Amino acid sequence: QKEVEQDPGPLSVPEGAIVSLNCTYSNSAFQYFMWYRQYSRKGPELLMYTYSSGNKEDGRFTAQVDKSSKYISLFIRDSQPSDSATYLCALTRGGILTGGGNKLTFGTGTQLKVEL
Amino acid sequence: SQTIHQWPATLVQPVGSPLSLECTVEGTSNPNLYWYRQAAGRGLQLLFYSVGIGQISSEVPQNLSASRPQDRQFILSSKKLLLSDSGFYLCAWSRKGAEAFFGQGTRLTVV
Numbered sequence: 001q002k003e004v005e006q007d008p009g010p011l012s013v014p015e016g017a018i019v020s021l022n023c024t025y026s027n028s029a030f031q032y033f034m035w036y037r038q039y040s041r042k043g044p045e046l047l048m049y050t051y052s053s054g055n056k057e058d059g060r061f062t063a064q065v066d067k068s069s070k071y072i073s074l075f076i077r078d079s080q081p082s083d084s085a086t087y088l089c090a091l092t093r094g095g096i097l098t099g100g101g102n103k104l105t106f107g108t109g110t111q112l113k114v115e116l
Numbered sequence: 117s118q119t120i121h122q123w124p125a126t127l128v129q130p131v132g133s134p135l136s137l138e139c140t141v142e143g144t145s146n147p148n149l150y151w152y153r154q155a156a157g158r159g160l161q162l163l164f165y166s167v168g169i170g171q172i173s174s175e176v177p178q179n180l181s182a183s184r185p186q187d188r189q190f191i192l193s194s195k196k197l198l199l200s201d202s203g204f205y206l207c208a209w210s211r212k213g214a215e216a217f218f219g220q221g222t223r224l225t226v227v
Binding site: 006042045088090 | 175218
């Protein structure tokens with residue numbers, strides 16, 4: 001079983017739709033959760049960063065974490081064609097680390113296409 | 117503000133040739149530094165990470181090595197490239213215990 005599972009899609013939605021992207025994980029040691037957006041042939045761009053259960057909102061984006069279910073989500077409201085990209089969830093044990101660095105464990109990414 | 121630079125953007129190299137990819141970070145000190153490789157449909161695979169100058173940890177045995185000669189410089193190398201080394205290589209940095217920020221990546225094709 002992979003540590004992090006993410007549906008690869010592709011997910012196709014009409015412009016203006018609400019998009020829900022999800023990841024599940026198996027290790028309760030993960031305490032910090034991130035969502036990245038990656039356009040084709042570019043590096044991932046950090047969208048959201050959270051470390052507690054509940055919701056965090058930033059503009060049209062809402063990150064949701066349910067540690068009891070080991071389930072994280074990213075919601076995109078009023079989706080736009082410019083949101084078409086691959087979305088990666090990333091998890092880390094985090095904290096102030098020494099030898100372990102701050103290693104991120106990534107999902108495989110969900111490809112999203114927002115159509116006009 | 118902090119910025120990360122990674123070059124070159126694309127690279128085509130023959131099998132058996134050496135490799136050197138460089139990454140530098142500006143605007144912060146003593147960052148954690150990472151090299152990832154991304155294959156289609158497989159997410160990002162951590163290759164190396166470093167918590168300080170000269171401190172390198174390898175995650176996956178392979179034909180690659182990494183070095184950190186200066187605080188904000190991270191280099192990925194190979195003495196002899198294999199076809200299987202082709203991929204999209206990403207450098208990243210983070211503060212201790214926080215989220216990571218990525219460079220724009222190098223697309224390496226070994227022919």
